[in-house]
Amino acid sequence: MVLLSGGLDSATCLYRARADGHEVHALSLRYGQRHGAEMAAARTLAAALPVARHLELTLDLGSMGGSALTDPTIAVPKGGLTETIPVTYVPARNTILLALALGWAESLGAHDLYIGVNALDYSGYPDCRPAFIAAFEQLANLATRDGVSGRPFRIHAPLLHLSKRAIIQEGLRLGVDYGLTRSCYDPDPAGRGCRLCDACRLRLTAFAQLGLDDPAPYVPDPGR
Amino acid sequence: MVLLSGGLDSATCLYRARADGHEVHALSLRYGQRHGAEMAAARTLAAALPVARHLELTLDLGSMGGSALTDPTIAVPKGGLTETIPVTYVPARNTILLALALGWAESLGAHDLYIGVNALDYSGYPDCRPAFIAAFEQLANLATRDGVSGRPFRIHAPLLHLSKRAIIQEGLRLGVDYGLTRSCYDPDPAGRGCRLCDACRLRLTAFAQLGLDDPAPYVPDPGR
Numbered sequence: 001m002v003l004l005s006g007g008l009d010s011a012t013c014l015y016r017a018r019a020d021g022h023e024v025h026a027l028s029l030r031y032g033q034r035h036g037a038e039m040a041a042a043r044t045l046a047a048a049l050p051v052a053r054h055l056e057l058t059l060d061l062g063s064m065g066g067s068a069l070t071d072p073t074i075a076v077p078k079g080g081l082t083e084t085i086p087v088t089y090v091p092a093r094n095t096i097l098l099a100l101a102l103g104w105a106e107s108l109g110a111h112d113l114y115i116g117v118n119a120l121d122y123s124g125y126p127d128c129r130p131a132f133i134a135a136f137e138q139l140a141n142l143a144t145r146d147g148v149s150g151r152p153f154r155i156h157a158p159l160l161h162l163s164k165r166a167i168i169q170e171g172l173r174l175g176v177d178y179g180l181t182r183s184c185y186d187p188d189p190a191g192r193g194c195r196l197c198d199a200c201r202l203r204l205t206a207f208a209q210l211g212l213d214d215p216a217p218y219v220p221d222p223g224r
Numbered sequence: 225m226v227l228l229s230g231g232l233d234s235a236t237c238l239y240r241a242r243a244d245g246h247e248v249h250a251l252s253l254r255y256g257q258r259h260g261a262e263m264a265a266a267r268t269l270a271a272a273l274p275v276a277r278h279l280e281l282t283l284d285l286g287s288m289g290g291s292a293l294t295d296p297t298i299a300v301p302k303g304g305l306t307e308t309i310p311v312t313y314v315p316a317r318n319t320i321l322l323a324l325a326l327g328w329a330e331s332l333g334a335h336d337l338y339i340g341v342n343a344l345d346y347s348g349y350p351d352c353r354p355a356f357i358a359a360f361e362q363l364a365n366l367a368t369r370d371g372v373s374g375r376p377f378r379i380h381a382p383l384l385h386l387s388k389r390a391i392i393q394e395g396l397r398l399g400v401d402y403g404l405t406r407s408c409y410d411p412d413p414a415g416r417g418c419r420l421c422d423a424c425r426l427r428l429t430a431f432a433q434l435g436l437d438d439p440a441p442y443v444p445d446p447g448r
């Protein structure tokens with residue numbers, strides 16, 4: 001069971017789960033995020049692997065407010081990464097995503113959940129840290145029929161300690177076509193990355209460090 | 225922040241939260257459950273208190289399958305409570321509900337979450353036990369911006385150790401109109417309780433033990 005947003009990290013997780021020998025199911029959540037381009041990318045990636053089933057759920061987190069990713073009245077920061085948790089933080093997002101993945105996994109009889117969180121080159125979100133992943137795994141095995149009856153769930157976060165550069169190297173080795181992925185928090189209407197949000201900066205920098213061109217589409221670079 | 229299903233337990237929680245001195249927000253999830261009568265009851269109860277805001281979210285858990293409460297091809301058991309976890313168990317339901325409540329609470333600046341789980345007169349669901357509640361509270365404070373910055377969340381489960389009878393006594397003291405609540409897993413088209421599912425049996429028995437009539441509507445009792 002792979003949580004698939006359509007971004008670089010979750011795409012790498014998708015291929016990692018297959019390489020680990022699993023029949024792969026992918027879950028995507030349309031949660032009112034601005035970046036609908038990610039959902040289209042998730043669908044393309046799921047079909048490319050292909051997965052056994054790709055379930056798209058819709059949930060209006062925008063009605064809760066509180067994040068630049070769900071509330072169009074809050075601007076996405078473009079000034080570069082900072083030391084504090086940015087307004088692109090979606091309250092409890094990864095808790096909600098893992099809870100949904102857990103529910104579907106138990107219904108299917110799956111026990112391995114993959115999430116592409118990363119605690120190194122990331123935006124400082126609290127729900128991307130190792131302690132969060134460990135706590136969710138513990139919760140999952142108290143919360144469920146399978147968990148309490150000796151068929152425990154494992155939360156796999158294979159990118160947790162990798163740099164963005166190392167993630168890309170791993171994904172290329174596994175056959176990920178990063179041209180199919182979308183990461184931007186604020187893409188243009190054609191789905192092209194803005195180059196300036198945290199997500200764009202992190203991946204563009206990593207590809208550049210590797211001496212590679214990021215194959216995803218971006219708006220023209222004004223600096224060139 | 226009160227998770228409000230419209231049943232007897234969550235209605236009691238709603239009034240408990242107000243009695244604890246809080247401005248009350250209520251969250252209800254329409255998750256494809258058969259018992260839409262519960263959602264109508266939740267709306268009536270929220271208006272009766274009244275709450276500051278009642279947010280209804282929709283999520284198609286039915287597409288995941290795995291429960292008699294979301295899958296119309298699985299029959300709701302009517303034979304009485306058993307020792308095993310019944311098919312009315314919805315995989316990871318309370319984890320999903322608490323995750324959503326946590327997200328909205330953090331957006332609002334609320335830190336007290338109420339859930340009407342009960343580990344005494346219940347259907348044997350794993351996510352109704354004290355260990356689950358404690359693990360979720362721990363998770364919540366690792367998963368969120370507020371949790372990691374010294375504004376911790378508390379998960380209140382004030383009914384956890386009460387018998388159904390004691391819950392009703394507490395609710396009557398707090399002013400709950402149980403005629404507005406609906407608990408049945410398989411109500412008739414008019415929203416009347418079936419008398420035979422676990423939820424109906426538990427509440428009918430408790431009202432009878434108290435020498436009271438359950439004011440919620442039920443189909444006629446064939447035994448009378």
